[in-house]
Amino acid sequence: MSVTLAVPDEVTQGERRIAIEPGVAKKLGAMGVKIEMQQGAAKSAYFRDEDFEGVEIVADAATLYKQADLIFKVQPPTLDELAQMNDGATIVSFMAPHKNADMMQRMCEKKITSLAMELVPRITRAQSMDALSSQASIAGYMGVLMGAQLASVFFPMLTTAAGTIRPARIVVIGVGVAGLQAIATAKRL
16 A cells, blocks of 8 residues: 655745655655655745655645645644544644644544654654754754854954953853753854
8 A cells, every 4th residue: 555645835934944855755755655745845945846856746735635644744733734634644743732732632533643753752762753853953053153143242262462352151051952052052153
């Protein structure tokens, strides 16, 4: 039995990520997975539809969801998106189930199975599925750069003929993935 994987356009305002990239799509296609992607879904992630070799491009989300057994998304599905999905479908996404009781209730009613990527444990066996750590690392990196841009002091020590400007002192609260990346980034500035 062939599995049809759907990758819709993200409807959340400001979301620029896409749930699959061309290299992964090619590997899944080689394994016999039929992949369908909504037209223009990868544009905000700077991919063109043509970059997805062997992926069928579908014009609208309703058609995409109607044919899907498995759905890859970045953000949790909206209630409108859930209404378009087949009963018994499976969705892999960041789900935030503790914040989305209505969504979870609707998924139960439609017997939709979900894999909440943010709840995959950070253990060695699951390391290849750890999507949250990569996102936290980016957040730590970008957080320091944004802070440095807004700071009224210089981050590195500057020594000039006119004198020395002491480096900024920063405090990072927390030493999870984001905190460790923030510390490493700040130290390099």
